[in-house]
Amino acid sequence: MHGFANPARFLRIARWLAPALLVAGLVLTTLSLTYGYFFAPAERLQGETVRILFIHVPTAWLGMGGWMAIAVASFVELVWRHPLASLAARGAAVPGAVFAALCLASGSLWGRPAWGTWWVWDGRLTSMLVLLFLYFGYIALAGAVHREGGSSRIPAIFGLVGAVNIPIIHYSVIWWNSLHQPPSLTTGGSAMAGPFLWGLLAATLGFSLLFGGVVLARMRALLADVQTEARLRRRALEA
């Protein structure tokens, strides 16, 4: 990990890995969503709306996974002060926020025909909405700290503290009464039928590859901006 934190080595790897992840992600996501939309069977109780599963679950996973990436990068930033850790956290923030918003939107579109309502203020939906607001706060804070030249440890602390919301989201359907169903997919097994399970796993992997590619592309952009600003500062001092 210490070796990967070297910006030159990171760029050598990210130059081929970012496009590779994006292309693989686009192919797998296209195939799995085509299967989910056209070929997956309708479910006995939910009918055709079960097709939303193939986008709702991956976006929920990446909405939460994005913040876990921020938390891990923030921890690395605070403990080892790796030069790329804060860039990794900032790189994960925007795609994480987009997927958290897509999770809420697709969930709402699933809830209307399944539950008869667009929204309920229960533990799962509310904690997911809180996650989206945490993303907005992190993006604004990290951007302001970067612009004003403050310490990158401030957004790192915010990123670590915000991670407390992740187990709340995960366990909300167990701790509190909710219209949202409990997890169908756990480390102990799956309550899902094969045609849904394999399509869902493929869609989740496809969206995850896209997420990885976007994070690497964002990190490359942020690193290039930092290098440009450093050069301009050096020239201003020399002049």
Add this chain to the structure above:
Amino acid sequence: MREALDPWFFVNAAYAITIAATLALVAWSWLAMRAAERRRDEGRRK
């Protein structure tokens, strides 16, 4: 009594929003990266 809803309206809307937002995210990230790296490389050549 539950009103009859067309399930395909919700499925289509969910897929359209997700696909459009994901493609926009990928395109924006890639173009922003290319622009930032071009600015850096042009600065190096000056």
